Amino acid sequence: MFEYKARPDLLKNRIILVTGAGRGIGRAAAKTYAAHGATILLLGKTEENLNEVYDEIEAAGHPQAVVVPFDLEAARPEQFEELAAMVETEFGRLDGLLHNAGILGPRASVEQTSGEAFMQVMQVNVNAAFMLTRALLPLLRQSNDASIIFTSSSVGRKGRAYWGAYAVSKFANEGLMQVVADEMDGTAAVRANSINPGGTRTDMRALAYPAENPARNPTPEEIMPVYLYLMGPDSAHVNGQAFNAQG
Template structure:
């Protein structure tokens, strides 16, 4: 139980990868704060964690795109009051509504995708930094996409958001490095049999893809003491080997 007494907040916790990470980290004793706008999906992850014997998680319904700065600050204040500190933050929420040719993207779709994939991670990280800094060690992990990094046609707002997110992660890693408390890294899951992958490649033979729980080890590595000293790195889950 490498994460006993650790509190980790996960966005998109009702989704495929967010839920997978929540269960994997709870198995190591972490108390998980499930953050998602879809309550029904969060409840399924909640039940799965309890069934696996993990600590009872906290559900926090939250609309990343619709929330304002006061809502984000209220979330941070609640976490601070209830737990006193935070040891992990996993940005797993993702929006893919604007995956089409640039000429066809509506302004509303563009804005919504960037709000969820880029602005929300910035706002949430900013308000939670003081709570993370109260821990002896804390880990922030952003989730990216190798295909988006290659600037593929039609990735548009989704691709731009992931390119920018990786840049933001590296900037933040440089800023927190001197304090030696918080480490910031980016995870690229790669081809995984996830709901997002099904949406991107509906005709793909999913039997050739790794299951979502194949990421359990890399999630656990990034949030346990095994990754202390790892900062500003992009981890490819497909080539990951525990140090």
């Protein structure tokens, strides 16, 4: 497990947007970031889940979050720009962006994966991440210390049979991270890195490995140290790197 001890006020006064904030790792990250002082923009498809996270953050006495219902699969390019305009109006900047939202798609061979299924996975996992990054970069540039975190996977670093669309999308996430990191290097106080969460007790993991005992895997809360490290100022010098939450 990645070891890092975050001070309680690590993210004080920071504005951080988390995609897929309603469940799993995104939910844990949103609550963890809020517990360390950040104002969280909770972005996700299911408003009911986002409202639950909002209420939990509020009940804990952390900075008031913002619920942002947003369908990454159906969103048109102009909607990403509208989202950025909302963030600019409300906050004037963005200090962090966690690309957590993603879908698994079919576990099938390339031959047996339909074009529609492939395009759906790429839309949510890659195209939306690109469009969101593109729209929010001007606001991230306004920060004195901004961090973008892309979510990767072991199959996004070494391809494996029957992981088709998902593996391709995660290779693309790694590539996008590297491109953004190189473009930001020396030009802005914005860094980009990726995290492979590893096997974690989430709904997606259960879908991918239905026969696996979930108790063998850590909870999302247990892998948060690397998420805190890369979002906070202690990693200001780290750019373009691939991390393992459990490595």
